[in-house]
Amino acid sequence: MQPAELDRIFSALADPTRRAILHRLARGEATVNALVAPSGLRQPTVSKHLKILEEAGLVSRGRAAQTRPVRLEPAPLKAAAQWLGDYEAFWNASYDRLEAYLKGEEA
Amino acid sequence: MQPAELDRIFSALADPTRRAILHRLARGEATVNALVAPSGLRQPTVSKHLKILEEAGLVSRGRAAQTRPVRLEPAPLKAAAQWLGDYEAFWNASYDRLEAYLKGEEA
DNA sequence: TAATTATATAGCCTTTTAGCTATATAGATG
DNA sequence: CATCTATATAGCTAAAAGGCTATATAATTA
Numbered sequence: 001m002q003p004a005e006l007d008r009i010f011s012a013l014a015d016p017t018r019r020a021i022l023h024r025l026a027r028g029e030a031t032v033n034a035l036v037a038p039s040g041l042r043q044p045t046v047s048k049h050l051k052i053l054e055e056a057g058l059v060s061r062g063r064a065a066q067t068r069p070v071r072l073e074p075a076p077l078k079a080a081a082q083w084l085g086d087y088e089a090f091w092n093a094s095y096d097r098l099e100a101y102l103k104g105e106e107a
Numbered sequence: 108m109q110p111a112e113l114d115r116i117f118s119a120l121a122d123p124t125r126r127a128i129l130h131r132l133a134r135g136e137a138t139v140n141a142l143v144a145p146s147g148l149r150q151p152t153v154s155k156h157l158k159i160l161e162e163a164g165l166v167s168r169g170r171a172a173q174t175r176p177v178r179l180e181p182a183p184l185k186a187a188a189q190w191l192g193d194y195e196a197f198w199n200a201s202y203d204r205l206e207a208y209l210k211g212e213e214a
Numbered sequence: 215t216a217a218t219t220a221t222a223t224a225g226c227c228t229t230t231t232a233g234c235t236a237t238a239t240a241g242a243t244g
Numbered sequence: 245c246a247t248c249t250a251t252a253t254a255g256c257t258a259a260a261a262g263g264c265t266a267t268a269t270a271a272t273t274a
Contacts, residue, residue, distance in 0.1 A: 004123075011121035014114055015262085019190075026194065032221060045263055047222060052261095066220050066271040074197035081195070083126075084188040087133065090181035122232085139251060152233055154252060159231095173241040173250050216274080223268070230261070238253070244246085 005057075006083060009076045012056035017041065018049050022058065022072060029062070029071035112164075113190060116183045119163035124148065125156050129165060129179060136169070136178035 012018055021035055036046045050070060053059045057076040062069040119125055128142055143153045157177060160166045164183045169176040 006126065007121055007123060010117050011261095014118035014121055016111075016114060017262090019113070022194070026197070033219095041262095042264065043221070044223080044265080048262075051222090063271095066218095068221065072194075072197060074194060077191055077194045078198040081188060081191040084184055084191065087129070087179075087181060087184045088188070090133070090179060091185040124232090140249095148232095149234065150251070151235085151253080155232075158252090170241095175251065218273075219271085221268100221270080224266085226264080226266105228261100228263085231259080233258090234256080236254085236256105238251100240251080241249085243248080 005076075006079065008056040009058070009080050012052050012058055012076075013080065015049070015052075017046075018053055018058075021046075021049060021053065021070075025059065025070060025072040029069045031067045031069055035070065112183075113186065115163040116165070116187050119159050119165055119183075120187065122156070122159075124153075125160055125165075128153075128156060128160065128177075132166065132177060132179040136176045138174045138176055142177065 013022075017039060020039070024030060024035060024038075032043065032047060032050065035050070036043045039046055050059065050061075054061065058073055059070050060073050062071065120129075124146060127146070131137060131142060131145075139150065139154060139157065142157070143150045146153055157166060157168075161168065164180055166177050167180050169178065
């Protein structure tokens with residue numbers, strides 16, 4: 001995992017519109033228009049958000065007639081969760097795992 | 108958790124310099140200068156990053172002589188991990204937990 | 215093939231971000 | 245009290261982000 005990858009993932013997740021899109025997609029894939037409707041934003045604006053999500057690997061696009069269904073791709077979410085997981089020891093007050101991680105990292 | 112809070116947290120985590128600072132702080136608190144040294148950045152630049160981390164709640168500041176030691180605050184990391192955790196079902200191919208979450212959310 | 219529908223792209227504007235230099239402030243020490 | 249050390253703040257610049265309108269493209273349908 002290059003840092004730039006986490007940059008894009010966390011940066012994509014930093015926007016509430018994009019998190020809302022992901023939340024909606026958790027219920028199943030959706031067309032662009034289906035995502036525009038509840039957003040209060042214009043279609044091109046949503047398309048821009050989708051591009052950012054796609055570049056972060058968080059969604060992928062299909063093709064169905066003249067529609068481009070969007071679906072959630074969990075891998076980057078997992079990557080982000082794993083990054084955060086390295087700090088889990090901190091909020092669990094059990095430092096063993098973190099220490100092990102840091103020790104391995106010092107190479 | 109207001110959305111703005113997650114905005115600030117994810118946005119703070121989107122920068123590699125800031126993630127590196129958190130990584131360093133996982134080994135224990137550090138002065139500003141100790142964080143500047145390996146960063147390749149100027150001191151005011153690092154202070155700015157620290158302000159962003161602080162506003163996201165990810166670090167807190169102490170006072171020791173003319174030094175302002177920085178320490179890691181895990182709560183926002185936990186909050187971010189919990190948000191991601193709602194999607195865990197997706198990468199675990201076990202949708203039960205996610206469905207339960209979404210059902211609860213529809214209110 | 216013309217018209218309609220769904221989506222993407224171009225281009226504009228304003229705000230934010232990330233870096234910098236210069237300078238101010240707070241506390242320690244000669 | 246003068247100075248030095250650590251850190252913060254002000255203010256600048258360039259680039260990126262996030263919104264918009266107008267328009268282009270792709271696929272469907274009359």
